[in-house]
Amino acid sequence: MIELDGIAKTFDGTILALQDVSFSVEAGSVCALLGHNGAGKTTTINILSTLMRPTYGKAVVAGFDVVQDPTSVRASIAMTGQVAAIDWQLTGRENLVMFGRLRGMRRKEANVRAEELIEQFDLSDAADRNVVTYSGGMRRRIDIAAALVVPPKVLFLDEPTTGLDPRSRRGVWDLVSSLSAEGVTVLLTTQYLEEADVLSDSIVVVDHGRVIATGTADDLKRRVGFSYCTVSPVNPADLPRILAALADLEDAQIDEEANKVSVLAPNGVATLSEVFRRVDQLDVELEDISLRKPSLDEVFLHLTDSVTA
The missing domain is CATH 3.30.70.100 (Alpha-Beta Plaits)
Structure with missing residues (x-):
């Protein structure tokens, strides 16, 4: 579902952010992309989501080349960043309907989809409150729900639980696991290694713009020796x-x-x-x-x- 082959990215012709990055992610699985701050995680996500063009190499998402066919890639993916990209002055329901309309849904269709997501994400009691009154965990849930208004084939989650308390973090973990069970491919970046251990089917470790290890959590633990x-x-x-x-x-x-x-x-x-x-x-x-x-x-x-x- 995701394939990178020899991806490199330079800035200003001299700053090498990524070099020869190659890995693949199977459909319906969760892959954790790990690395220190500045290791190249966000640059990789930006290339895969067509927000940035690679300098060299090839990347394919959901069967589409990110350079040759970015429109088809965008139609196949969803993404949530480290900060919830929702309107805090609107209610949760209004946010979901707005995102549906922005994605081309008719008003009735958007309302039906919003109600489905409200139930799926256990937000019924808060759906008609302004998001500004939500807790951190609830804001993260409505943010992920907004990304799923049109069900994607691939979901990019960039540090989705940063700043959440342990209970809210577990709630997001349950959501990610349920999405994978529904066949959505998830590429996750996180600073919480326990999160990667619990959620991921595979792990890619990057350092200084290079892939230094890949495998399951158990594979990597055995490799250390x-x-x-x-x-x-x-x-x-x-x-x-x-x-x-x-x-x-x-x-x-x-x-x-x-x-x-x-x-x-x-x-x-x-x-x-x-x-x-x-x-x-x-x-x-x-x-x-x-x-x-x-x-x-x-x-x-x-x-x-x-x-x-």
């Missing part, structure tokens, strides 16, 4: 003592919010045994001690740090 040992005490006050006992082990760090100390475990069970031996000498009560696969956050940092190095 190491595990972590995690220690969680019953009493959070014991965290500093545990960290001190493990400080000379690789990548020892404390996470007070999660109530744990973790260390890199290059030797797997042998590292776990050494950690257990040291912690046992402290005579602290443990809630858990375990060997685990790296999180996607840790994989991302490892991949991007390797490129920088």
Whole structure:
């Protein structure tokens, strides 16, 4: 459904934003595009949505070339940016009807479609209130609903949950999953690695304008080739003592919010045994001690740090 082959983009003839970017996204799947700020994520989205022309290479969306047939691409896609692109002085219903009319629907058709989306996005109680009174999560839902007035084949979501509380973020995750189940192809950029881990069927990691890794979340975790040992005490006050006992082990760090100390475990069970031996000498009560696969956050940092190095 989405194919990029050797895409490059330069600005002013000297600034290289993208170089030789190639990847594909299957129809009806969710692909997470990950990278630090300035890595090239938004430039990639802008090219795929025809807002920007590539300097070199070829990109195809829903079977149409973004340069040769941009009109057909635009008719096949929808997009939401980091800021909700809706009129806050209108009601939710009025926004949806307006977007329907802008997309060529007759008034009756636009009203029917607006009602369908209001029910689908659980906005019935707020549909006739001005959007300015909506919470952040509700604004994001109405923004995504507006993008779906005419059902797209491909949906681009550029950091859709930035600034949302955990409950609202989960609500958006449910919406994205339901869209994928309906056959919509979703390309998602996000700063929340847990979001990519939960939602994505595939992941593309970009750094300095290049693709440095692709695969599923599990593929990338296996590729890193190491595990972590995690220690969680019953009493959070014991965290500093545990960290001190493990400080000379690789990548020892404390996470007070999660109530744990973790260390890199290059030797797997042998590292776990050494950690257990040291912690046992402290005579602290443990809630858990375990060997685990790296999180996607840790994989991302490892991949991007390797490129920088």
